[in-house]
Amino acid sequence: MKKHLVLMFVWAHLLPWGSAEKEMSAVGDPGMKRDGLRVAFEAWNFCNEVALEAPHMGSPRAADCFDVSNSTLIHKVSEVDNRLGIGKTFKGMSADVMYNPDLYAAQKELYLGSLCEVSETSNPWQFWMVMLKNGNFDTTTGLCPENGKNPIPPFTTKRFPCYGKGCMNQPTLNHQPTQLLPDGTMRGWFNGTYDLDADIGKDLNLSFYEVIWEKKLGSGSWVFNHKLKTTSKYPWLMLYLRADATKGFSGGYHYETRGMLNSLPESDFKVKFRLEVKKGGGPKSQFYLLDIGSCWKNNGKHCDGDVLTDVTRYSEIIINPDTPVLCSPTALGNCPPYHITPDDRKIYRNDTANFPYGAYHYYCAPGNAQHLEQPVSLCDPYSNPQAQEIVQLLPHPIWGQYGYPTEKGQGWVGDPRTWVLDTGGLASRLYFYQDPDTPPAKRIWTSIDMGTEIFISDKDEVAEWSLSDVDIILM
Ligand SMILES: *[C@@H]1O[C@H](CO)[C@@H](O)[C@H](O)[C@H]1NC(C)=O
Ligand SMILES: *[C@@H]1O[C@H](CO)[C@@H](O)[C@H](O)[C@H]1NC(C)=O
Ligand SMILES: *[C@@H]1O[C@H](CO)[C@@H](O)[C@H](O)[C@H]1NC(C)=O
Ligand SMILES: *[C@@H]1O[C@H](CO)[C@@H](O)[C@H](O)[C@H]1NC(C)=O
Numbered sequence: 001m002k003k004h005l006v007l008m009f010v011w012a013h014l015l016p017w018g019s020a021e022k023e024m025s026a027v028g029d030p031g032m033k034r035d036g037l038r039v040a041f042e043a044w045n046f047c048n049e050v051a052l053e054a055p056h057m058g059s060p061r062a063a064d065c066f067d068v069s070n071s072t073l074i075h076k077v078s079e080v081d082n083r084l085g086i087g088k089t090f091k092g093m094s095a096d097v098m099y100n101p102d103l104y105a106a107q108k109e110l111y112l113g114s115l116c117e118v119s120e121t122s123n124p125w126q127f128w129m130v131m132l133k134n135g136n137f138d139t140t141t142g143l144c145p146e147n148g149k150n151p152i153p154p155f156t157t158k159r160f161p162c163y164g165k166g167c168m169n170q171p172t173l174n175h176q177p178t179q180l181l182p183d184g185t186m187r188g189w190f191n192g193t194y195d196l197d198a199d200i201g202k203d204l205n206l207s208f209y210e211v212i213w214e215k216k217l218g219s220g221s222w223v224f225n226h227k228l229k230t231t232s233k234y235p236w237l238m239l240y241l242r243a244d245a246t247k248g249f250s251g252g253y254h255y256e257t258r259g260m261l262n263s264l265p266e267s268d269f270k271v272k273f274r275l276e277v278k279k280g281g282g283p284k285s286q287f288y289l290l291d292i293g294s295c296w297k298n299n300g301k302h303c304d305g306d307v308l309t310d311v312t313r314y315s316e317i318i319i320n321p322d323t324p325v326l327c328s329p330t331a332l333g334n335c336p337p338y339h340i341t342p343d344d345r346k347i348y349r350n351d352t353a354n355f356p357y358g359a360y361h362y363y364c365a366p367g368n369a370q371h372l373e374q375p376v377s378l379c380d381p382y383s384n385p386q387a388q389e390i391v392q393l394l395p396h397p398i399w400g401q402y403g404y405p406t407e408k409g410q411g412w413v414g415d416p417r418t419w420v421l422d423t424g425g426l427a428s429r430l431y432f433y434q435d436p437d438t439p440p441a442k443r444i445w446t447s448i449d450m451g452t453e454i455f456i457s458d459k460d461e462v463a464e465w466s467l468s469d470v471d472i473i474l475m
Contacts, residue, residue: 026472030471037188040127042061043060046135046168049105049144054173054196059085059108060173061109068186085104106255110258128260129260132237135453136168137168138164140156147367147386169194172192172193175189180217188213189211208228210227227463229462230454241470243259244447251312254310270472271471285452287463289419295386298435299434300439311366313389336391339360358394359393360393394408404422
């Protein structure tokens, strides 16, 4: 009690000096309130590369960035810039990437970033990122490395979807540059399909993605309306809105990146946003209320671009109530070795009386880890440029203290909500693999995003959601 009083006394003295000012946003556009929008687009193949550009689309990187002056939108990126593809030069491009679609895309992102950059403060930032990914994997191509090892020989498996040659293609990209409409709404969009030779408007059952953004000039938040449709040819698609680091590597991408996070969140931060899920996308839609990504090596050191030892780390909370619990007392290999409670108690997964099995959808360990506790599930070795580790959570009372969903259905269709998630508190207590006797990695989250991964659906499915007011607040 005495200690408590002393603390209160100190607190009271500190307040006037600005405890409120201590809270700082980690994103360039806190709450998405800035009229002058910065948004970009990137599309990835199965291992987060390009491999082959879609005909006439250029490299799958684009941006819509503008300032507003006297009710006029002054665009910073032209459609010529957006269609830049291999063989075409741009300012800052190094000659050796000219005919390499992977490296070209990485440099095009930097170029678009240079056009969009806002440097009003000492921490410049570039854009929110719409990320689209095709989950088809043609294992006969040898295109994707195995835990970063390249090249790999072609192999056959039924594990990955692919209808045949060309299944890993990039999509079409249509863009309506943001316009100011007569009613004072600003509106623009990206959309497209993976079905490259389809007759749009005539062919039914086409894969489809779309992101429409809109905002009233001078008030409110940008609202990003997303749609994603899978088909039998493209049964595994992902669409997210990401806040990525403005420099360095962001989650899952092994090239220098551009983004929105001009301060990098570590352990003391909250993620705030409003999400309305309109269509769930079926039982296979792993809708991530939140996905956080980072990278560190198994010895705890920072990633440096060496794909053999860098490991992407992801944690996601899935809110689709149809998502099953794969971690259980009889499937310990799908659970992390232990859980840490908010008061920092460790509960081993073999402690069947206390371990919160229902709080974990699935855990998988990096394929290049040398000292794994058995039993263990290894993460897919092909879907990232390097090894990866994934901790997937489900709504559960144990997460309540962090403001996370505690029950199935929360935040799902019919339950739009504004979330304030203590992601820093939760993420610093998650299990991630490290080699024994190595200093704990500094967990710096370089990617924070929301959206869905429709994971190999046997039916055509549509997911639809809107996201607004995104902020990441450093405490
Ligand atoms: C703003 O636009 C209005 C209408 O087009 C024009 O009359 C006015 O001069 C403009 N103001 C400035 C500062 O450019
Ligand atoms: C993209 O949206 C426009 C405008 O709504 C529409 O005409 C077009 O068909 C859409 N593209 C695709 C691939 O569906
Ligand atoms: C579209 O898909 C539905 C269900 O997957 C199927 O029954 C229908 O025949 C398909 N239509 C076309 C034109 O392919
Ligand atoms: C539970 O797992 C921990 C960590 O692996 C181990 O030390 C302990 O002996 C196990 N307990 C039982 C009862 O198996």
